[in-house]
Amino acid sequence: MNVQGDEHTSLVREDERLRANAQEQRKKRKSFGIKELSFWVVGIVTLAYVVFELGVAAQQHSLTLLSDGFHNLSDVLALAIAYWSAVAAKRDLSDTMSYGWARTEILGALINGTFLISLCMYVALEAIPEFISPNPPDSGLIFVVVAGIGLVVNTIGTIIFALTGHAHTHSHGGG
Numbered sequence: 001m002n003v004q005g006d007e008h009t010s011l012v013r014e015d016e017r018l019r020a021n022a023q024e025q026r027k028k029r030k031s032f033g034i035k036e037l038s039f040w041v042v043g044i045v046t047l048a049y050v051v052f053e054l055g056v057a058a059q060q061h062s063l064t065l066l067s068d069g070f071h072n073l074s075d076v077l078a079l080a081i082a083y084w085s086a087v088a089a090k091r092d093l094s095d096t097m098s099y100g101w102a103r104t105e106i107l108g109a110l111i112n113g114t115f116l117i118s119l120c121m122y123v124a125l126e127a128i129p130e131f132i133s134p135n136p137p138d139s140g141l142i143f144v145v146v147a148g149i150g151l152v153v154n155t156i157g158t159i160i161f162a163l164t165g166h167a168h169t170h171s172h173g174g175g
Contacts, residue, residue, distance in 0.1 A: 038164040039083040042157040047076045049153045056146055063130055065146060067123040072150070074115050081108035 050072045057065035085108040088101040 034164050036083065036086070038160050039079055039086070042160055043076055043079040043083070045153055046072060046079070046157060049150060050076060053146055053150065056142065060142060061135065062143070063123070063126055064143065066126070067119075068150070070119050070122070074112065074119055077115055078108075078112045081111055084108065 050069055053065055053072060054069040056062070057069050082105075085104040088104040091101040
């Protein structure tokens with residue numbers, strides 16, 4: 001029996017298997033699927049709600065609605081960053097990017113976290129004058145209506161992401 005010939009045949013088969021797997025992965029990467037579409041749908045619906053909520057906040061002079069509006073804007077920004085990260089992570093490795101773009105999610109999380117910290121500092125600074133001379137709210141009904149619409153928007157987004165296979169996990173094993 002020829003041991004060298006068996007090793008060569010085994011290596012050729014492994015190489016063919018790896019090439020077929022890489023080709024399949026490239027096909028998956030290039031397709032624009034339902035997950036990418038869900039980022040767009042949820043992002044646009046949430047952005048529309050943000051514009052509405054910030055408009056009501058400006059009209060009512062409400063720090064509560066303003067802070068929630070900016071929080072929802074951070075959600076839109078997080079969706080945009082997550083979309084970019086998901087698309088960029090599909091790029092192949094190169095001589096300059098030896099691991100490819102697989103870790104762009106970390107950069108996205110850093111940007112989102114920085115935005116949220118900035119938002120917290122802004123709300124804290126805006127709240128100082130309210131503590132010194134508080135203004136009574138005009139009506140609680142407008143807040144309940146805006147919050148109810150926000151609940152519907154977030155529920156729709158959650159359902160869309162659940163149906164399209166998005167999940168918030170901390171698994172580093174890919175599962």
